[in-house]
Amino acid sequence: MAAETPATRDAPWPVGVMSEKIAAWIERLGQVWIEGEVTQWQVRGGHVYGKLRDLTQDATVSFTVWRSVAQRLTSEFAQGDRVVALVKPNFWVKGGSLTVQVFELSHVGLGELLERLERLRRQLQAEGLFALERKKQLPFLPGLIGLVTGKDSDAEKDVIRNATLRWPGVKFKIHYAAVQGDRAAKEVAAGIAALDADTKVDVIIVARGGGDFQNLLPFSDEQVVRAAAAARAPIVSAIGHEADRPLLDEVADLRASTPTDAAKRVVPDVGEELAGIDQARSRMTGRLSQLLSHEADRISQLRARPALAMPDRIIDERAEELVRWVARGAELADRAIVDRASALAESRARLAALSPKATLERGYAIVQFAGDDHLGEVVRDPDHAPASTPLTVNVAGGRLGATSTGRL
Structure with a gap:
C-alpha cells in the first residue's frame, strides 16, 4: 500500500520503500557500456574492487569484477588505465550505495589523467624544475618548521609528535589546507607561499597521510609544483604513498616516504647528537692525553742528552778546540806573511832586471x-x-x- 501511495508529509514512505523503488528502477536499466578511468584497483580473494572516474566531469562510481569475470580478462589493469566496460548498475538497499557489476572490460589507451600528468611532467622537466642542482640543502637544525597539512589530520600529528620526540625544542608554524578535492591545489600552493614569505621559516613540509591515485592529484597540480619550485626555503614532500609519486615529489628538495619519515629527516635526534658529542669529547680527551704523554717523553729524552745534562763539558771541549784553532790560525798567518814577502822580493828582482833604467x-x-x-x-x-x-x-x-x- 505504501509503495503505491504517493509520499506526503503526513504519510511519508519508509526508507526501505524508497530504496526498493530506486533499486527496481536501476534494475530496469540493464547492461550498459561506459567509458572512464580506473582510479582504484584492488584484488581481494580473486574479486576486483575499484573505482571508475569520468573523463571530463567530477563523477566517480564504484565497480566490482567477480572472480569468474576477472579470470577471463586477457589484459592487466591498474590505476590510470582508460577503459570501456559492460556493466550492470546495482543499488544495495541495505547500505544505500550504488555500484556497477562489470561483465566485460578492455583498454582504450592511456588514461586522461596520466596522459595530462605525463605532459606536465615533461614540460616541467624541460624547464629544469626537477634538476638535482636546483635542490637546496636542508638546515641541520631548523629554528622554525613550516607545515602545510590538513587540520587535525594524522599527518599533522605524526610530524609534530615524531619531530618533538627527536628534538623537544622544535617549533612549528602550521598552515592548514584541504589535501584533497577541488580546493586542495589552490590552498596547498597558498600555504607554501605564505610560509615561505616568513623569513623565520627554515624548511617547509607538505604532508598528507597517503590516499588513492585520485586523492593525490592535487599534489601534481601545476600551481602546487611551481609554488614549491619558487620557494626560498627547502621543501619536503611527505605525501606518504609509495606506489604513486606526485609531481611535488620530483620538484621537492627532499622526498620523504611518510610524514613520520619527514619528521625524522628534518630534525636531528637529540639523543644521537648528545651521544656524538660525548664520543667526540672522549676522542679529544684521549688524543690530548696521548699528545701530552708523547711530548712529556720527548722532554725527558731531551733532558737526558749530554748537551743538557752536562752543559759545562761541552763548553770546555769547545774552549780547547777554539784555542787549537787560534794557534793554528796564527801559525798559518805567519807562514803566509813569510811566503808573500819572498814572492814580493822575487817580483821586485824580476822587475828591476826588466826595467829600462837597468x-x-x-x-x-x-x-x-x-x-x-x-x-x-x-x-x-x-x-x-x-x-x-x-x-x-x-x-x-x-x-x-x-x-x-x-x-x-
Whole structure:
C-alpha cells in the first residue's frame, strides 16, 4: 500500500520503500557500456574492487569484477588505465550505495589523467624544475618548521609528535589546507607561499597521510609544483604513498616516504647528537692525553742528552778546540806573511832586471825627438832625424839635449 501511495508529509514512505523503488528502477536499466578511468584497483580473494572516474566531469562510481569475470580478462589493469566496460548498475538497499557489476572490460589507451600528468611532467622537466642542482640543502637544525597539512589530520600529528620526540625544542608554524578535492591545489600552493614569505621559516613540509591515485592529484597540480619550485626555503614532500609519486615529489628538495619519515629527516635526534658529542669529547680527551704523554717523553729524552745534562763539558771541549784553532790560525798567518814577502822580493828582482833604467845603467841611451812635431817619440832610424833635428838623450844619470848631424 505504501509503495503505491504517493509520499506526503503526513504519510511519508519508509526508507526501505524508497530504496526498493530506486533499486527496481536501476534494475530496469540493464547492461550498459561506459567509458572512464580506473582510479582504484584492488584484488581481494580473486574479486576486483575499484573505482571508475569520468573523463571530463567530477563523477566517480564504484565497480566490482567477480572472480569468474576477472579470470577471463586477457589484459592487466591498474590505476590510470582508460577503459570501456559492460556493466550492470546495482543499488544495495541495505547500505544505500550504488555500484556497477562489470561483465566485460578492455583498454582504450592511456588514461586522461596520466596522459595530462605525463605532459606536465615533461614540460616541467624541460624547464629544469626537477634538476638535482636546483635542490637546496636542508638546515641541520631548523629554528622554525613550516607545515602545510590538513587540520587535525594524522599527518599533522605524526610530524609534530615524531619531530618533538627527536628534538623537544622544535617549533612549528602550521598552515592548514584541504589535501584533497577541488580546493586542495589552490590552498596547498597558498600555504607554501605564505610560509615561505616568513623569513623565520627554515624548511617547509607538505604532508598528507597517503590516499588513492585520485586523492593525490592535487599534489601534481601545476600551481602546487611551481609554488614549491619558487620557494626560498627547502621543501619536503611527505605525501606518504609509495606506489604513486606526485609531481611535488620530483620538484621537492627532499622526498620523504611518510610524514613520520619527514619528521625524522628534518630534525636531528637529540639523543644521537648528545651521544656524538660525548664520543667526540672522549676522542679529544684521549688524543690530548696521548699528545701530552708523547711530548712529556720527548722532554725527558731531551733532558737526558749530554748537551743538557752536562752543559759545562761541552763548553770546555769547545774552549780547547777554539784555542787549537787560534794557534793554528796564527801559525798559518805567519807562514803566509813569510811566503808573500819572498814572492814580493822575487817580483821586485824580476822587475828591476826588466826595467829600462837597468839597461841605461849598463851604458845604453834612449834618444827622443825634442821638436813639437814628434815630441817624446823614440828615434828608431837615423833617416827619421835629419841634420838640425832637436833631440833628447836619456842616460842613466839624466837627460841631455842634442842636435842631429844626420846619418854618419
